[in-house]
Amino acid sequence: MISKDNNIPPLNGLVLAGGKSRRMGTDKDLIKWNGREQRYYMADMLNKFCEEVYISYRPEQANDVDAAYKTLPDTFLNMGPFGGILSALRSQRDKAWLVVACDLPLLDDEAIRFLIMNRASQNIATTYESPFDGLPEPLITIWEPESYPVLLNYLGKDITCPRKVLMNSDPLILKSPNPNALMNVNTPEDAAKAKEILSAGKIISGNE
Template sequence: MRRQEGSVTLKEHKKHSLIPRPTYGNFGRNEWAILGTPCSAIKALADTVIKALSGKYKCAYVDAQHAHADEEAVLPGRLAAGAVATYTDQIHYHQFDFKKELNPFHFRQLFADMDLVLVNGNHEQAKAQVVVIDTSKKASLQKRLSQLTHVQLFLLADNADEVFDFIQDAVPDWQNVPLYRLSETGKIVAFFQEQLQQARPMLNGLVLAGGQSLRMGQDKGALQWHGKAQRYFMADMLKSFCAEVFISCRAEQAGELDRTYKPLADTFTGLGPYGAILSAFREQPDAAWLVVACDLPLLNKATLQQLVDKRNSSAVATTFESPHDGFPEPLITIWEPKSYPQLLSFLGQGYTCPRKVLLNSDTQLLTPLDPEALMNVNTPEELARVKEVLAQRTTSIHAE
């Protein structure tokens, strides 16, 4: 039966825009349901994996309480008095309790920062599965065949020696799925490590060249510091580090760019660099974006190499500490896919400053090896200063 929303059914409502969607599961981008064995064994395995990986990755665990339908719910604290949500600062951790229905849309927001989500598959489902072959839960597992949509690992409990026949029938490529003993924790941890390494987001480049250049009085992207327009020079430099490189621009600028470069027009208009970053994620939400402003004439490959080498894909972003004020430099930054919902959330609260997002998020902050490389040019006075620096460097090179 179709659910009604006003006078229009969900099936009939087709007017929404189609845009690329991040590859989420029910909770996060990288999630595995562990099923086929008692909950105690699932929790023990999750503890082992999380303990081994939590030093490098943000890990989460999803489970449910065992309760019978006829048992009366005992609500904690103020929820019993009618509150919808409570928050408690537990000093060493933070505790939220909700008394409302949660769905995958809520869960993806709550788990957006996670690199790994392990799920008790006896209670919840996930995008990928780890199936334990345990004779004590054989009948239960047979009832869950519909949940086996993407089996990536088989584990044999002590009481089993081979994959059940009904699993072989349900998983066509079961022979190509890794098979370990449940007791081989080292191999299991290595499996998840490899999966997370393979899931590291692809890195794209984005040159910010869509500004009005009002303070400069001329198009900063068109200035020629190194024999060609700076926006093209920057794009060429990014090609050594990125899978694809785009030049961010206003819609009316796109047709004016050299056709050998890829334009990426702002779709979040009127927001400056913030809108350009969001527009990039709207185009490719599963990519990480190395974002650089076009007004950095002293930026060099060594500085970009430092940024890429020290990239922390578990953080929201990796950036440099400003040599002037110690704050993050938002316009020479690697923004990870997990920053996309963060940026949208800040926008929803009325903030369009990328630096504010970095200051209030889990950001990997680096000390630049060459502080001068971060010098930007917004005014004629700054332009004159950079010309002096470039002239001095040219003189020094010739002297050598």
């Protein structure tokens, strides 16, 4: 775990694994990109850096998770990732949350460590700029406690897109040292590309 100043909120980890994976055609959290189910692989990765790590699910899914892992069922329902983030922030109001999606099979320790080491706790969030569209990437982001009322405010406006919150707020946006690590895999075509990158070892360097 990376130690932090006492004035900086402690950091929990959250793996978003409650999506319905319609475009992929199979549950993305169950794919074994790195030898075990992605939800557990990601949780184990975050556990190196966070005080507590939870797997976020829709309430009806929680019993499907290995009892060795903590779960955090959504309390804001039918909102996708937005609901998972809000549910985490509500559950422990004094904690910041490092949120990652389960559809990032190339995510590595380097990307997590770089995000934490450059964390700006005075902002509502610390995030990466997507190398694919230049916009903030909300699903590998540290959401500070102060982001909770901001997210609620957007919810009151019927906006449930965490990216829109970041685009219209004050996050610190970082350039990734390894752009491949931020690749989202949402379709079979994306999966084929990710497998190619993994087998070629290109995840190691963003210069590939």
